[in-house]
Amino acid sequence: xxxxxxxLKQQIIEVLxxxxxxxxxxxxxxxxxxxxxxxxxxxxxxxxxxxDKGYGIKLADPKAGKxxxxxxxxxxxxxxxxxxx
Amino acid sequence: xxxxxxGIGIISAIGRDQTETLxxxxxxxxxxxxxxxxxxxxxxxxVGEVKFSNEELRALLQIPHTEAISRTSLLGLxxxxxxLCQANIQDVQDMAFISGTTVGGMDTTxxxxxxxxxxxxxxxxxxxxxxxxxxxxxxxxxNFAYSTTPSTACSSALNSxxxxxxxxxxRKVRRALVGGAESLSKFHLNGFNSLMILDAQPCRPFDATRxxxxxxxxxxxxxxxxxxxxxxxxxxxxGYIAGYANACDAFHQTASSADGEGAFRAMDKAMQMAHxxxxxxxxxNAHGTGTPNNDASESAAIQRLFGENIPKISSxxxxxxxxxxxxxxxxxxxxxxxMQHGFVPANLHxxxxxxxxxRPLLHxxxxxxxxxxxxxxxxxxxxSSLLLSKTVGTDLSVADVPILITQSEIVLEAEPKQYVxxxxxxxxxxxxxxxxxxxxxALEHHSTxxxxxxxxxxxxxxxxxxxxxxxxxxxxEQEVKPTPFIxxxxxxxxxxxxxxxxxxxxxxxxxxxEQSWHDAMQDVxxxxxxxxxxxxxxxxxxxxxxxxxxMLQKVSYSSQNIAKAQIITLTK
Numbered sequence: 210x211x212x213x214x215x216x217l218k219q220q221i222i223e224v225l226x227x228x229x230x231x232x233x234x235x236x237x238x239x240x241x242x243x244x245x246x247x248x249x250x251x252x253x254x255x256x257x258x259x260x261d262k263g264y265g266i267k268l269a270d271p272k273a274g275k276x277x278x279x280x281x282x283x284x285x286x287x288x289x290x291x292x293x294x
Numbered sequence: 295x296x297x298x299x300x301g302i303g304i305i306s307a308i309g310r311d312q313t314e315t316l317x318x319x320x321x322x323x324x325x326x327x328x329x330x331x332x333x334x335x336x337x338x339x340x341v342g343e344v345k346f347s348n349e350e351l352r353a354l355l356q357i358p359h360t361e362a363i364s365r366t367s368l369l370g371l372x373x374x375x376x377x378l379c380q381a382n383i384q385d386v387q388d389m390a391f392i393s394g395t396t397v398g399g400m401d402t403t404x405x406x407x408x409x410x411x412x413x414x415x416x417x418x419x420x421x422x423x424x425x426x427x428x429x430x431x432x433x434x435x436x437n438f439a440y441s442t443t444p445s446t447a448c449s450s451a452l453n454s455x456x457x458x459x460x461x462x463x464x465r466k467v468r469r470a471l472v473g474g475a476e477s478l479s480k481f482h483l484n485g486f487n488s489l490m491i492l493d494a495q496p497c498r499p500f501d502a503t504r505x506x507x508x509x510x511x512x513x514x515x516x517x518x519x520x521x522x523x524x525x526x527x528x529x530x531x532x533g534y535i536a537g538y539a540n541a542c543d544a545f546h547q548t549a550s551s552a553d554g555e556g557a558f559r560a561m562d563k564a565m566q567m568a569h570x571x572x573x574x575x576x577x578x579n580a581h582g583t584g585t586p587n588n589d590a591s592e593s594a595a596i597q598r599l600f601g602e603n604i605p606k607i608s609s610x611x612x613x614x615x616x617x618x619x620x621x622x623x624x625x626x627x628x629x630x631x632x633m634q635h636g637f638v639p640a641n642l643h644x645x646x647x648x649x650x651x652x653r654p655l656l657h658x659x660x661x662x663x664x665x666x667x668x669x670x671x672x673x674x675x676x677x678s679s680l681l682l683s684k685t686v687g688t689d690l691s692v693a694d695v696p697i698l699i700t701q702s703e704i705v706l707e708a709e710p711k712q713y714v715x716x717x718x719x720x721x722x723x724x725x726x727x728x729x730x731x732x733x734x735x736a737l738e739h740h741s742t743x744x745x746x747x748x749x750x751x752x753x754x755x756x757x758x759x760x761x762x763x764x765x766x767x768x769x770x771e772q773e774v775k776p777t778p779f780i781x782x783x784x785x786x787x788x789x790x791x792x793x794x795x796x797x798x799x800x801x802x803x804x805x806x807x808e809q810s811w812h813d814a815m816q817d818v819x820x821x822x823x824x825x826x827x828x829x830x831x832x833x834x835x836x837x838x839x840x841x842x843x844x845m846l847q848k849v850s851y852s853s854q855n856i857a858k859a860q861i862i863t864l865t866k
Contacts, residue, residue: 226720247717250549254489254776262773271490 213285220263221246221281224255237282245280253278265293296521296687297459297535301381303373303473304627306512306614307342310354311376316631319639322658324613326496326508333405334480335771339492341478342510342615344369357434362417364399365511367430369620370475373513374431377471381517381529390467391432391441392458393515394450394474396619396783398424398805401479407767410845419849423753424784425806427475439467442813445619445754445784445805447672448581449540450474451514452622452680453802456538458518460820465694468523473515473623481759482618483509484766485779489548497584497616499609500593500654502646507583510615514623516630521687533630534687535680536570536665539563542747542792542801543675547780549587554595556677557581559798561599561667564679568665568688573603575681576663577638579625581671582609582654583616592669593651605667608641608655622670626680629666633684636662673780674789676801693823698865705859708735718794721777723757725837726787729857733791733833736859744861746800746830747788748817750810753853754784754803756839764841787835800827810834815862822864829863 218232221241225248227234239245242253253274260266260277266288268274277287304311307325308318318325326342344351351368352359355375370393378386399421406415420426428443440461444453451474458472486492486509493506524531541563543556550557565572581592596604610628611617617624632639638661641654668680708731710719719727737744753759758778765774780786785803792801800821804813814832821827836856843853 228720229716249546251547251721251776251780257490258488258773258775 210285210289213289214281217281217285220259224259225252235281238280240280241278264288266291295463295690295692297462297518297690298521298524298531298687299516299518299533299535299630300524300529300531301377301383301517302532302627302630303376303380304512304514304624305344305369305372306617306624307344307510308613310372312631315628316635318613319628319631320658322640322642324496324642326615332478332480332483334483336483336487338494339483339487340496340508342508342617343478344511362421363430364421364427365401365477366395366397366399366427366475369477369511369513370427370431371434373473373475374435374471374515377515377517378435383517386436386438388468389438390458390461390470391428391438392444392454392470392472393428393431394444394454394619395424395427395476396445396447396450397476397479397482398422398427400481401477404480404763404767407763410848413848416848419845420851423805423807428806442804442809443806445803446676447674447783447785448618448621449670449672449676449678450619450622452626452670452678453540455516455535455623455626455680456540456678457817459535459538460824462518462520463690463692464820464823465692469517469519471515471517473513474620475513476511476617476619478509478511480766480771481763484771484774485762488774488776488779491585493584496643497612498643499580499582499584499612499641500589500648500651501644502648504584504586504589506585507611508615510617512614512617512624513620514627516623516627533633534683536683536688537564537568537681538679539567540676540678540800540802542789542798543677544792544796544798545675546793547674547789550591550671550675552591552594553598554591556675556798557592557595557669557671558598560677560679561595561669564667564681568681570665570681572600575605575665575667576661577666578605578607579629579666579668580607580609581669582611584611588671589651596652604652606638606655606659606661607652608639610639612642622678625670626668626682629668629682633663633666633682636660672785673783674785674792676785676789691824697819697822699819699822700863700865702736702739702861705732705736706857708732721781723837725757725855725857726755729787729833729835730790732857733831733859736861737831740829740861743795743797744799744829744831745827746818747791747797748814748830749785749788749803749833749835750814751784751803751805751835752807752810753836754805755782755786756837756842756853758782760839760841787833818862829861832860832862834858
């Protein structure tokens with residue numbers, strides 16, 4: 210699990226272009242949207258692409274992302290339970 | 295001056311001309327269906343295609359196979375010829391031609407990108423840029439006094455109509471052919487798909503179960519001239535441009551604000567220009583794309599503006615699909631056809647009431663209409679509204695006296711770190727960051743908010759366009775990312791600035807080759823003459839991208855990095 214969390218943090222930094230950040234700057238349980246990292250709806254779409262490409266999970270409804278992308282930990286748990294690759 | 299409309303031309307999924315379009319509308323027959331002509335792998339997505347292949351369009355327009363021409367230009371030429379024919383105009387020497395587009399030649403670029411690398415089909419390279427599609431159409435019609443290309447994504451064609459009206463009111467030309475053209479492309483189909491706003495079913499604007507839009511294509515133009523000119527030459531007047539306005543939502547690159555601030559301002563200003571109150575509007579042709587966000591935001595703006603007097607409303611995108619940059623003029627022409635034939639068109643496929651939204655008209659309804667409002671909104675909150683009048687018109691002010699303006703020093707360099715934070719710039723390319731900084735630096739010496747933000751670019755945000763195109767082609771349309779698509783529109787810079795500055799003023803981008811800066815400057819001066827603006831920020835932007843530059847060099851063209859900004863103020 211910890212490995213997947215670190216991997217996710219690295220991917221978030223890369224995909225969303227947080228150039229000056231390192232994985233230690235992202236708190237595992239902090240909200241990704243609004244407060245915390247302050248992501249928006251475009252980032253949510255990028256994370257949906259990340260789930261599909263990296264883990265073979267297809268989210269058909271963009272609103273479903275709200276639950277899945279609550280925090281890095283929630284995201285990691287969702288991936289572990291649903292990944293197809 | 296009353297601005298009369300003396301000719302219209304249209305081509306879309308519901309017909310190749312006025313007659314066919316009217317018949318489809320009267321029969322409530324949608325043109326949205328399975329993909330027949332676009333060679334995309336996303337065949338599950340319904341589209342509103344013009345029911346002719348490029349070869350068939352060429353044959354209809356008598357264009358030889360050897361000539362390099364994009365589908366956007368073919369569609370545009372068809373509608374432009376029809377409008378001029380109805381207006382009975384053979385000579386266009388005293389006319390302006392203003393045609394909005396964003397796709398331009400992208401449909402051929404995506405088709406021939408690999409061929410170009412091998413030195414094939416090179417004649418299509420010069421057809422890529424937005425302005426080239428306008429020039430191509432003009433080339434087949436005649437020697438216009440002036441032509442230009444506004445490119446503000448889905449509001450482009452309505453903005454063309456406004457620019458044309460301003461040209462008449464400042465007596466730059468006697469007549470203008472105004473509107474827009476846009477073909478479907480795999481590029482924007484994949485782009486909208488990556489934003490997850492395409493419905494796999496026929497779109498249902500304003501329905502509680504609406505799940506997105508269907509893309510369409512087409513072109514429409516109208517001939518406009520002063521009523522005096524029209525009467526003098528015995529032209530038949532089809533209607534009048536009664537009022538118009540563009541305002542920026544200044545909220546988000548792709549989403550509309552919850553209260554529809556920009557939409558509210560655009561509609562309100564258009565009606566104020568005509569001194570028309572909400573209760574006088576007989577019909578509103580909504581932008582109504584069918585996305586959850588647009589329809590909610592637009593409804594909020596309509597409810598706020600019209601209160602208890604909500605007019606009959608429908609979105610004819612349920613017939614044509616969302617024809618993106620051409621939608622403004624396509625829907626304005628549809629409004630004119632309906633006004634002439636006395637009926638309000640239906641909003642097809644609406645079944646489930648959403649308590650918070652306006653309730654559209656389910657079926658065609660007979661109605662005598664004097665005032666019709668037509669909305670057209672683009673990415674970045676570029677919101678435009680046009681008020682048409684059947685018989686009354688509006689006596690709009692004219693101004694042909696030169697004005698005194700003050701031009702600030704042109705800013706060419708700025709240190710991005712001083713102007714754009716790391717968090718803000720994470721979606722920007724280095725050149726985008728540079729131009730934004732240059733614009734913000736120019737604003738430092740200007741004490742108040744500017745009334746307008748106007749951008750000029752030849753190729754637009756090319757780094758993101760190339761990035762998205764390459765991902766799309768190499769993955770066979772399977773792996774594209776939303777960010778480069780969002781950031782690829784010509785109007786990206788102008789809208790990013792509006793969002794950062796919370797600027798709700800006039801917002802536009804010209805993309806007509808090297809002439810774009812001149813066009814932007816002319817726009818400012820016209821609006822200052824007419825008392826519509828006191829100040830404006832003008833920005834020139836272009837981005838040298840290696841792969842694109844290599845293509846250009848094959849035909850002895852080149853591109854360069856351009857970032858410059860200037861403030862223009864009206865001297866009191």
